[in-house]
Amino acid sequence: MNLSQLNPGERGTIVAFTDLEMSVKLMEMGCLPGEIVEVERFAPLGDPIAIRVAGYQLCLRKNEASVIIIT
Amino acid sequence: MSDILKIALVGNPNTGKSTLFNLLTGLNQKIGNFPGITVDKKVGYCKLTTDLQAEVTDLPGTYSLYPKSKDESIVFQVLADKQNPSHPDMVVVVADATNLRRNLLLYSQVADLNLPVVLALNMTDMARKEGINIDVDKLSARLGIQVVAISARSKTGLTELKQAISNITSIATQEKGADIKVLADLAIEEVKALVGTDNDYYALQLLHQHEHLDFFKDKYEQFEIIERAHHFESSKLQAAETISRYRYLSTILSGVIEDTGAAKKFVVSDRIDSILTNRFWGFFIFLFILFFVFNAIFSWATYPMDLIEESFAWLTSFGHEHLPAGVLTDLVLDGVVAGLGGIVIFIPQIAILFAFISILEDTGYMARVTFMMDKIMRKFGLSGRSVVPMIGSLACAVPSIMSARTIESWKDRMITIMVAPLVSCSARLPVYTLLIGLIIPDEKVLGIISLQALTLMGMYLISIVAAMVVALVMKFIIKAKEKSYFIMELPVYRMPRWKNVLYTMYEKSKTFVFEAGKVIIAISIVLWVLASYGPSARFDSIEKKYAQIELQQDSVKVSTLERDKAAEKLENSYAGILGHTIEPVIRPLGFDWKIGIALITSFAAREAFVGTMATIYSVDNGMDNEGTMRDKMRVAKDANTGLPLFTFATGASLMLFYAFAMQCMSTVAVVYRETKSWKWPLIQTVYMTAMAYIASLIAYQFLK
Numbered sequence: 001m002n003l004s005q006l007n008p009g010e011r012g013t014i015v016a017f018t019d020l021e022m023s024v025k026l027m028e029m030g031c032l033p034g035e036i037v038e039v040e041r042f043a044p045l046g047d048p049i050a051i052r053v054a055g056y057q058l059c060l061r062k063n064e065a066s067v068i069i070i071t
Numbered sequence: 072m073s074d075i076l077k078i079a080l081v082g083n084p085n086t087g088k089s090t091l092f093n094l095l096t097g098l099n100q101k102i103g104n105f106p107g108i109t110v111d112k113k114v115g116y117c118k119l120t121t122d123l124q125a126e127v128t129d130l131p132g133t134y135s136l137y138p139k140s141k142d143e144s145i146v147f148q149v150l151a152d153k154q155n156p157s158h159p160d161m162v163v164v165v166a167d168a169t170n171l172r173r174n175l176l177l178y179s180q181v182a183d184l185n186l187p188v189v190l191a192l193n194m195t196d197m198a199r200k201e202g203i204n205i206d207v208d209k210l211s212a213r214l215g216i217q218v219v220a221i222s223a224r225s226k227t228g229l230t231e232l233k234q235a236i237s238n239i240t241s242i243a244t245q246e247k248g249a250d251i252k253v254l255a256d257l258a259i260e261e262v263k264a265l266v267g268t269d270n271d272y273y274a275l276q277l278l279h280q281h282e283h284l285d286f287f288k289d290k291y292e293q294f295e296i297i298e299r300a301h302h303f304e305s306s307k308l309q310a311a312e313t314i315s316r317y318r319y320l321s322t323i324l325s326g327v328i329e330d331t332g333a334a335k336k337f338v339v340s341d342r343i344d345s346i347l348t349n350r351f352w353g354f355f356i357f358l359f360i361l362f363f364v365f366n367a368i369f370s371w372a373t374y375p376m377d378l379i380e381e382s383f384a385w386l387t388s389f390g391h392e393h394l395p396a397g398v399l400t401d402l403v404l405d406g407v408v409a410g411l412g413g414i415v416i417f418i419p420q421i422a423i424l425f426a427f428i429s430i431l432e433d434t435g436y437m438a439r440v441t442f443m444m445d446k447i448m449r450k451f452g453l454s455g456r457s458v459v460p461m462i463g464s465l466a467c468a469v470p471s472i473m474s475a476r477t478i479e480s481w482k483d484r485m486i487t488i489m490v491a492p493l494v495s496c497s498a499r500l501p502v503y504t505l506l507i508g509l510i511i512p513d514e515k516v517l518g519i520i521s522l523q524a525l526t527l528m529g530m531y532l533i534s535i536v537a538a539m540v541v542a543l544v545m546k547f548i549i550k551a552k553e554k555s556y557f558i559m560e561l562p563v564y565r566m567p568r569w570k571n572v573l574y575t576m577y578e579k580s581k582t583f584v585f586e587a588g589k590v591i592i593a594i595s596i597v598l599w600v601l602a603s604y605g606p607s608a609r610f611d612s613i614e615k616k617y618a619q620i621e622l623q624q625d626s627v628k629v630s631t632l633e634r635d636k637a638a639e640k641l642e643n644s645y646a647g648i649l650g651h652t653i654e655p656v657i658r659p660l661g662f663d664w665k666i667g668i669a670l671i672t673s674f675a676a677r678e679a680f681v682g683t684m685a686t687i688y689s690v691d692n693g694m695d696n697e698g699t700m701r702d703k704m705r706v707a708k709d710a711n712t713g714l715p716l717f718t719f720a721t722g723a724s725l726m727l728f729y730a731f732a733m734q735c736m737s738t739v740a741v742v743y744r745e746t747k748s749w750k751w752p753l754i755q756t757v758y759m760t761a762m763a764y765i766a767s768l769i770a771y772q773f774l775k
Contacts, residue, residue, distance in 0.1 A: 028135040030173040045446040057561040
C-alpha cells in the first residue's frame with residue numbers, strides 16, 4: 001500500500017520508496033523509513049494532501065505520496 | 072581571520088533565520104547580487120564585542136546542501152568556494168528547536184565541510200511550551216561545538232550568541248556527521264587529488280554538484296571521467312548519505328531531547344486549518360482576503376501616490392521657474408525628474424503589496440493558499456506557488472516577478488514570469504478609465520450595475536484568462552530540465568512579526584527603485600530627446616511661422632500660440648516622425664499617427680498614454696481637466712476619412728492593445744534581472760506585442 005491510498009485520519013508506517021530521486025527529497029524533509037505518517041486533510045480539490053510526519057505538517061501531491069510505501 | 076569576521080547564516084526555511092538576521096544587523100544591511108546568479112544576497116553588519124565587527128550574510132533557507140531551487144544552490148557555492156567573495160570565516164546554523172532532528176540534517180552536512188560552526192537553537196521558548204526539553208550542554212558536548220539556545224521572536228539569548236561567535240577559533244572542532252569515505256572511497260580520493268583538498272565531504276559534494284558549479288568549470292571533464300570510472304550514482308549515494316546522517320543524529324539526540332506532550336501542540340493550528348482550508352469556505356475566504364488586499368492597494372495607495380505626483384509636478388514647475396532656461400534644464404526636469412517621478416509613484420503600491428504578502432507568508436496562510444490552488448494551477452502548467460506572483464501582478468508585475476523566485480521548479484518559475492505581465496496591472500487602469508469613458512455610455516444595466524464598471528471588470532477578466540491560456544501553451548513549449556514537484560512544509564500559524572513586515576516593505580521598494588530605476592531613467596531621457604527634437608529644417612520653419620504669428624498680434628491665435636506650437640513641434644519631432652512612420656502598420660487596428668506616438672511613448676510605461684494624449688490633443692496640462700481632454704478626443708476626426716476617430720471599434724481595439732502589449736520597461740528590466748538573459752524578456756515582448764496586435768486587429772475589423 002502507498003501513502004496516496006490513505007484517507008484523512010488514517011496512518012501508516014513508512015517502509016520504502018519507489019522513486020530514488022524523490023526519496024532523497026522526502027527523507028531530507030523527515031519522511032524516513034520507520035516514521036509514522038498520518039494523513040491530516042486533503043486540499044479542497046482533493047489534491048495535494050497534508051500529512052503529519054516527524055512532528056510537523058507537510059504537504060505533497062498525490063503522485064508524490066504514491067512513491068511512499070507504507071504498512 | 073580578518074578584522075571583520077565574516078559570518079554566514081544557514082538554516083531550514085521557517086526557522087526564524089531572517090528574524091535573527093534582522094535582529095543582529097538592524098537596518099544596517101544591504102542587498103546585492105551573488106556574482107553570476109539572480110539570487111539576492113542579504114548582507115548586514117553587526118558589532119559582536121567592542122572591538123570585533125561582523126559581516127553577516129543571510130543565505131537562503133534550505134533543507135539540505137543538495138539544492139532543489141535557484142535560491143538554494145547558492146548555499147553550497149558560498150560555503151564551499153574559498154574564492155567566493157562571500158565565503159565565510161564561520162557559519163551559524165539556525166535550527167528550529169521544535170523540530171530538531173530534521174533541522175540537524177543540514178547542520179551535519181555543513182559541519183562536514185569543516186568550517187568553524189556555532190549552532191543557534193531558535194524557538195526554544197516555543198519548544199518548552201510544547202513540552203520539548205533539550206539538554207543544550209549535552210548536545211554541545213556530543214557535537215563538539217558551541218550550542219546557544221535563543222529566541223529571535225522574544226529576543227533572548229542574543230548576547231550569548233554573540234559571545235559564542237566571538238569565541239570561535241579558526242579551526243573547526245566538530246565531530247564528523249557521517250562516514251563519507253564508505254560512500255565512494257576511490258572516487259573521493261581522486262577528486263581530492265584533482266582539486267587539492269583533504270576534505271572528504273567537500274570532494275563528494277563536488278562530484279554530486281559539479282555540473283552546476285562555476286568555480287570548477289575547467290575541471291568538468293575530469294569530474295565526468297571520475298564519475299564514469301567509479302559508476303558514481305548520484306541519487307543512490309545521496310539517499311545512503313541521508314540515511315547514515317539520520318542514524319548518527321538519532322544517537323546524538325538520544326537522551327538530549329525529552330518530548331512530553333507532542334500531541335497537544337497542533338490543536339490550534341489544526342482548528343484554524345479546518346476553517347481556512349475547508350472544502351467550501353476555503354476558496355471563499357481566500358477570495359475575500361484577495362478582495363481586501365486589492366481594495367487596500369488601490370485605496371490606501373491613492374493618498375501617497377497623489378502626494379508624490381503633486382510633489383514631482385511642483386518640483387518640475389519650481390525648477391522651470393528658478394533654473395536658467397535651456398536644454399540642460401529641460402533635460403533634467405522633463406527627462407530625468409519626470410522619469411524619476413514615474414518610478415517613485417509606484418512605491419506606495421509596491422510597499423503595500425509586499426506588506427500584505429509578508430503578513431500572509433509570516434502567518435503561514437500563504438502556504439495554505441498554494442496548497443489549495445496547486446491542482447488548478449497545475450492544469451495550466453503553473454504550480455501552487457505561482458498564485459502569489461499572479462495575484463500580485465494585478466497591482467504591478469515588477470515585484471510579482473521578483474516574488475516568483477520561491478518557485479522551486481525552473482519550468483514553473485519561467486512560465487510564471489512569462490505570463491505575469493499579461494495580468495492587468497494598475498498602470499493600465501488610467502488607460503482603461505479614459506477609453507471606457509470615451510466609448511462606453513454611462514448607463515446602468517438592470518438598473519443598478521454600471522455598464523462602465525462592468526467593462527472594466529471585463530478587461531481584468533480577459534487579462535487573467537489570457538495569462539492562463541498562454542501558460543497552457545508554454546507548458547507544451549518550454550522543456551523542463553527537472554521534474555516539477557510540490558513537497559512543502561505547512562508551518563504552524565503564527566502572529567506576523569511586524570518588524571519583518573516593515574523590513575520587507577523597505578527592502579522591496581529599495582530594490583525596485585534602484586534596479587528598475589536605472590532603465591526607466593535612461594528610457595525617459597531617450598524619449599524626451601525624441602519628443603523634443605526633430606530635423607532642424609522642420610523645426611526652424613515652425614519657429615519662423617510662430618514668430619510671425621506673434622508679430623501679427625492676433626489675439627485669438629496668440630492665446631493658443633504656445634500650445635499650437637508645442638503640438639506642431641511634437642508632430643515634427645523624431646517621435647512624431649516615428650508615429651507617422653508606423654502609421655501604415657497600425658492603420659488596420661484603427662489607430663492614426665497620434666495614437667502611434669502614444670504607443671511609442673507607452674513602451675516605456677503604459678501610463679505615459681494619458682500624458683501623451685494630453686500633449687498631442689493640446690490640452691492645457693496645468694488644468695489637467697480630463698473632461699476637456701475627453702471632449703477633444705471625442706471630436707477628433709480621422710485625417711484621411713473625416714469621420715470621428717474614437718469610435719467604439721478604435722476604443723475597443725486600443726484597450727485590447729494595452730491589455731496585452733508589453734509596454735513596460737520596468738518589467739523588461741526585471742525579467743532580464745531575474746532570468747539573467749535577454750532571451751526571455753525578448754520572447755516575452757515579442758509574443759505579447761504580437762498577441763496585442765492580433766487581438767486589436769480582429770476587434771477593429773469586426774467592430775468597425
